[in-house]
Amino acid sequence: MHAMITGVAGFIGANLSLRLLERGDTVTGVDNLNDYYDVSLKEARLARLIPREQFDFIKADISDKGEMQRIFSDRQFDAVVNLAAQAGVRHSIENPAAYIDANLVGFGHILEGCRHSGVGHLVYASSSSVYGSNTNLPFSEKDNVDHPISLYAASKKANELMAHAYAHLYGIPTTGLRFFTVYGPWGRPDMALFKFTRGILGNEPIPVFNRGQMVRDFTYVDDIVEGVVRVIDQPAEKSEGTNEPDRSASAPWRIFNIGNSRRVPLMDYIQALEKALGKQAKLDLLPMQDGDVPATEADITSLQSDLGYRPKVAVEEGIQRFVDWYLSYYLT
Numbered sequence: 001m002h003a004m005i006t007g008v009a010g011f012i013g014a015n016l017s018l019r020l021l022e023r024g025d026t027v028t029g030v031d032n033l034n035d036y037y038d039v040s041l042k043e044a045r046l047a048r049l050i051p052r053e054q055f056d057f058i059k060a061d062i063s064d065k066g067e068m069q070r071i072f073s074d075r076q077f078d079a080v081v082n083l084a085a086q087a088g089v090r091h092s093i094e095n096p097a098a099y100i101d102a103n104l105v106g107f108g109h110i111l112e113g114c115r116h117s118g119v120g121h122l123v124y125a126s127s128s129s130v131y132g133s134n135t136n137l138p139f140s141e142k143d144n145v146d147h148p149i150s151l152y153a154a155s156k157k158a159n160e161l162m163a164h165a166y167a168h169l170y171g172i173p174t175t176g177l178r179f180f181t182v183y184g185p186w187g188r189p190d191m192a193l194f195k196f197t198r199g200i201l202g203n204e205p206i207p208v209f210n211r212g213q214m215v216r217d218f219t220y221v222d223d224i225v226e227g228v229v230r231v232i233d234q235p236a237e238k239s240e241g242t243n244e245p246d247r248s249a250s251a252p253w254r255i256f257n258i259g260n261s262r263r264v265p266l267m268d269y270i271q272a273l274e275k276a277l278g279k280q281a282k283l284d285l286l287p288m289q290d291g292d293v294p295a296t297e298a299d300i301t302s303l304q305s306d307l308g309y310r311p312k313v314a315v316e317e318g319i320q321r322f323v324d325w326y327l328s329y330y331l332t
């Protein structure tokens, strides 16, 4: 199979690409290597992929129409996995334009490319943030998600709607994946686990929002990769009968939550990190941030029953693996 992975130098994209290459697929990776966080970490992730014969890297911005047209017209992809996006809820308050460019304009170019080149399956990253301030846990794909509380969340919900229109009009199979707080080795420096680890090792207080009264469904990156691979291999089909919030009778379109399906209090997450590092954190207890939500938990019964998805890695083990990677990457 020949897959295009956008956001290939990113946390999930690099881990997913390695897995696809290991099982013998061909991967064309696209990334603009932007400086939202440390570019050398993106380059280090890419350095693990570049030596592989079946891997090709193109430095390009998905919001560049001409560039995207060239990439799609020069190659035939069996699957496209769109992970390139401006990520992060908090940053969308300071820099909304980045979200419009990458997440809306860029996604539009991906859809156009898939349409004109007859791609077999488009899989794209949505987010648990589409659930906004819904309070019924666990979040189900059947829930109403019409009330985003950040531009980031709105852009991801917009992707789901844009994908439906293209799936309906042009028959492109599309699957949107709502990722729930992904963590693990080669992770993202703007996310809590990375910031906490850096703070604890540097004897700095770590920022703890909503004074620690947060609950997250933390999903280990290998479990995410396993779920994405299962999804890639089984293109979406029209559903029988009537439309559902996560299925369509008129289009090969579907949405899945992909999480660990466990509620973990933030303070337990911090304790597990302290244990893995063998060092206590100093806490800087702060109020809730705009755009953020107090709790998430994924209902993953659809992904379980349709594709046999079973997350395997418990938070304590995942944090230990992250810490082992962090220490070897930064401190040796």
Ligand SMILES: NC(=O)c1ccc[n+]([C@@H]2O[C@H](COP(=O)([O-])OP(=O)(O)OC[C@H]3O[C@@H](n4cnc5c(N)ncnc54)[C@H](O)[C@@H]3O)[C@@H](O)[C@H]2O)c1
Pocket: 006, 007, 008, 009, 010, 011, 012, 013, 030, 031, 032, 033, 034, 042, 060, 061, 062, 063, 082, 083, 084, 085, 086, 087, 088, 101, 102, 106, 125, 126, 127, 128, 178, 179, 180, 181, 182, 183, 188
């Ligand atoms: N990590 C999580 O917890 C999480 C949760 C929910 C959703 N997601 C979504 O999953 C996807 C991957 O997330 P990640 O954690 O790997 O993020 P990441 O920031 O590490 O990876 C995204 C990559 O896309 C690239 N990129 C950004 N804009 C681009 C553009 N216009 N053109 C080309 N490349 C561009 C970046 O350089 C980066 O390497 C994103 O769409 C994100 O919104 C992630």
